[in-house]
Amino acid sequence: MNxxxxxxxxxxxxALADEFAQDYMTDLxxxxxxxxxxxxxxxPNPDEWFNAFNHTPxxxxxxxxxxxxxxxxxxxxxxxxxxxxxxxxxLPKSLQNIFxxxxxxxxxxxxxxxxxxxxxxxxxxxxxVLTVESGRSASHHGKGWERFTxxxxxxxxxxxxxxxxxxxxxxxxQKGAHIDRSRHRVLEAPHPSPLSVHRGFFGSRPFSKINAxxxxxxxxxxxxxx
Numbered sequence: 418m419n420x421x422x423x424x425x426x427x428x429x430x431x432a433l434a435d436e437f438a439q440d441y442m443t444d445l446x447x448x449x450x451x452x453x454x455x456x457x458x459x460x461p462n463p464d465e466w467f468n469a470f471n472h473t474p475x476x477x478x479x480x481x482x483x484x485x486x487x488x489x490x491x492x493x494x495x496x497x498x499x500x501x502x503x504x505x506x507x508l509p510k511s512l513q514n515i516f517x518x519x520x521x522x523x524x525x526x527x528x529x530x531x532x533x534x535x536x537x538x539x540x541x542x543x544x545x546v547l548t549v550e551s552g553r554s555a556s557h558h559g560k561g562w563e564r565f566t567x568x569x570x571x572x573x574x575x576x577x578x579x580x581x582x583x584x585x586x587x588x589x590x591q592k593g594a595h596i597d598r599s600r601h602r603v604l605e606a607p608h609p610s611p612l613s614v615h616r617g618f619f620g621s622r623p624f625s626k627i628n629a630x631x632x633x634x635x636x637x638x639x640x641x642x643x
Contacts, residue, residue, distance in 0.1 A: 481540075484542070486545065499512055581602040606623065
C-alpha cells in the first residue's frame with residue numbers, strides 16, 4: 418500500500434509508516450483490489466478501514482479493546498470493533514451481551530450500538546483483521562492484516578504510560594500475549610458471543626475495572642454511555 422494515499426491519523430501514520438512499505442502490505446492491497454474488481458462486497462467501506470486509528474490518535478489511547486474481524490452483515494461494520502452504525506437494529510448478539518454486562522456492572526443502559534463516543538474518549542476499538550467479505554466471517558484472515566495490527570499492538574505496548582488492554586476470547590488473548598503486564602493493566606474474559614458469554618464474560622465487570630485503573634492513574638474515567 419502507498420502510505421501517501423492512506424487516510425490515517427498523523428500520529429498513527431508516523432508510528433506505522435514503515436509497515437506500508439512491507440511486501441505483505443503490497444500483497445494485501447493486491448488481494449483487496451482483486452476482490453473488489455471481482456465484484457465482491459467488502460465491509461466496511463474502504464474509507465473506514467482505518468477508522469479505529471482515526472478516531473483514537475496514538476497519544477490519546479487509554480484503553481485498547483481487541484476484536485477479531487468486522488461484522489459481515491451489510492450496513493453494520495464501520496471500522497471499530499464491536500461497534501455498528503447508529504441506525505442498526507437489532508444490535509448484534511455480542512454487542513447486546515456487552516451492553517448487558519455494562520448495565521449489570523455500572524447501571525448504564527445503552528441502546529445505540531455506535532461506540533464512537535468510547536473511541537473519542539481514548540478507547541481504541543481495534544479488530545485483528547480490518548476487512549471482511551460480505552456474508553463470510555473470517556474470509557480475510559491470513560491475508561496480512563494480522564501482521565499490521567500486531568505491529569499496532571507492539572507500538573501500544575511500548576508506550577511509557579500505562580494502558581488498559583481488554584482481551585475477550587482466545588484470539589484476542591493470543592494477540593495480546595506479549596503485552597508487558599508489569600506496566601499495563603490486562604483484563605481477560607471469554608468472548609461476548611452467545612457461544613461463550615456464559616463461561617465467564619458475564620460477571621467479569623470490565624467497565625468498572627477499567628475506570629478504577631484509570632482513576633488510579635489520575636485520569637478521568639470513561640463515560641460508557643453511547
